[in-house]
Amino acid sequence: MNLSEKEVQKFLECAVLAAQTAGDYAVANLDKRNDYHKMYDNDVKLLLDIKCQEIATDVILKAYPEHSILGEEDDAITQDNGNDSDFEWIIDPIDGTVNFSHGRDRWCCSVALSYKGRSIAGAVYAAEQGKLYTASIYAPALCNGKEISVSKVDSMQEAIVFTGADKNSGYEELTFFTRIAKKIQRPRISGSAALDVCDLAAGCVDGYFEATIYIWDVAAAGLILERAGGMGRIIGRGTHPKQIRYLASNGLIQDQLRKLFPEFEGVNDEI
Numbered sequence: 001m002n003l004s005e006k007e008v009q010k011f012l013e014c015a016v017l018a019a020q021t022a023g024d025y026a027v028a029n030l031d032k033r034n035d036y037h038k039m040y041d042n043d044v045k046l047l048l049d050i051k052c053q054e055i056a057t058d059v060i061l062k063a064y065p066e067h068s069i070l071g072e073e074d075d076a077i078t079q080d081n082g083n084d085s086d087f088e089w090i091i092d093p094i095d096g097t098v099n100f101s102h103g104r105d106r107w108c109c110s111v112a113l114s115y116k117g118r119s120i121a122g123a124v125y126a127a128e129q130g131k132l133y134t135a136s137i138y139a140p141a142l143c144n145g146k147e148i149s150v151s152k153v154d155s156m157q158e159a160i161v162f163t164g165a166d167k168n169s170g171y172e173e174l175t176f177f178t179r180i181a182k183k184i185q186r187p188r189i190s191g192s193a194a195l196d197v198c199d200l201a202a203g204c205v206d207g208y209f210e211a212t213i214y215i216w217d218v219a220a221a222g223l224i225l226e227r228a229g230g231m232g233r234i235i236g237r238g239t240h241p242k243q244i245r246y247l248a249s250n251g252l253i254q255d256q257l258r259k260l261f262p263e264f265e266g267v268n269d270e271i
């Protein structure tokens with residue numbers, strides 16, 4: 001890759017600033033956690049989602065006005081600045097919005113920079129939990145400045161695996177949940193894909209699978225996981241162009257987990 005270490009470090013600093021500025025704004029406005037833009041029977045889009053995306057976007061475009069932006073809230077507001085750049089910043093302003101709206105602290109602001117389709121720097125900021133995860137193609141995976149690494153669990157029977165379940169996904173996610181649960185020690189659902197994958201990077205969980213998440217959920221966390229020694233793969237794509245089936249692990253149980261999803265044979269793409 002023809003990008004210098006110094007240049008990538010600047011990108012990472014920008015990702016951190018964008019995630020922290022947006023995340024801190026959400027924390028300063030917790031009293032607005034129920035002000036919604038749209039309510040669905042399985043989800044909610046908050047006015048704070050939109051505001052936090054605007055804040056992160058402003059930070060990025062101030063530093064890199066020629067870069068492209070892809071944000072989760074683009075259906076609600078058009079943040080596309082019209083640029084067609086090899087550099088695309090991928091923002092999930094509040095990952096775990098349902099948690100956030102219910103007063104749970106497991107949510108985060110995720111900002112990644114993708115270059116020619118691959119994540120090269122990423123920051124995941126869990127503002128209420130006081131945790132900042134970072135990595136770049138040159139920098140190690142860190143949580144609050146300390147290096148993190150994946151677990152050494154190599155058997156499914158000893159593994160904890162995060163997953164999710166969306167009744168409207170169109171996929172039998174509860175079937176997947178049952179499949180996973182039967183093979184491992186315990187399944188977990190936490191409601192924030194980005195933080196699930198960061199927990200995986202930090203070694204306190206061993207696997208993760210969701211069939212209907214979006215690229216912005218794991219664009220930063222997937223890179224952090226790789227830099228922590230783990231493995232994350234897109235094993236299928238959805239109806240929405242940015243929807244992905246994502247399987248991640250400490251690397252040691254990736255093949256064993258992969259065998260649970262024969263219907264997704266053929267796709268094995270990196271973030």
Ligand code: LIP
Pocket residue numbers: 072092094095096097098164165166190191192193194210212213214217
């Ligand atoms: C959420 C994920 C969560 C998943 C939900 C949703 P959002 O992201 O992080 O783990 O189960 O379907 O995608 O919508 O809060 O950014």
